[in-house]
Amino acid sequence: MSRLLASMVAVRLDGHDPAVCAAWIDSADRVCGRPVVAPWLCKRHETVARKRAEKAGIKAREDAEKHSTRQEELRPGREARLAVVQAEIDRLDPPRQMHEWRHMTDRQAAHLSQLYRERDDLRRDLGVTA
Numbered sequence: 001m002s003r004l005l006a007s008m009v010a011v012r013l014d015g016h017d018p019a020v021c022a023a024w025i026d027s028a029d030r031v032c033g034r035p036v037v038a039p040w041l042c043k044r045h046e047t048v049a050r051k052r053a054e055k056a057g058i059k060a061r062e063d064a065e066k067h068s069t070r071q072e073e074l075r076p077g078r079e080a081r082l083a084v085v086q087a088e089i090d091r092l093d094p095p096r097q098m099h100e101w102r103h104m105t106d107r108q109a110a111h112l113s114q115l116y117r118e119r120d121d122l123r124r125d126l127g128v129t130a
């Protein structure tokens with residue numbers, strides 16, 4: 001964790017003396033260099049790093065939650081759409097024997113291949129492995 005924490009404020013840790021603060025100070029264009037209280041970090045920068053890490057962690061969790069909520073909201077619509085798409089595919093492209101040949105216009109063929117693509121996308125979004 002200390003390394004991860006330090007990376008919140010430091011640009012470079014490798015090759016840096018762990019006894020002095022490695023935090024990068026943008027305004028001064030140099031590393032902090034004060035004595036450390038934690039590996040690579042002085043008292044002040046340890047606090048800064050901790051706050052940044054906390055923020056980043058919270059943000060990541062919020063994003064993950066938002067994403068999964070959204071996915072659940074979309075699920076019924078996607079499932080309904082998948083049923084429609086599948087029904088349309090079955091109608092346009094019913095299972096048939098290899099030797100059977102059915103005339104299909106370019107438009108129908110394009111429509112059908114678009115339906116297949118949409119079905120595959122929906123299945124992927126819904127986590128269906130067919």
Ligand SMILES: [Zn+2]
Nearest residue numbers: 021032042045
């Ligand atoms: Zn510092």
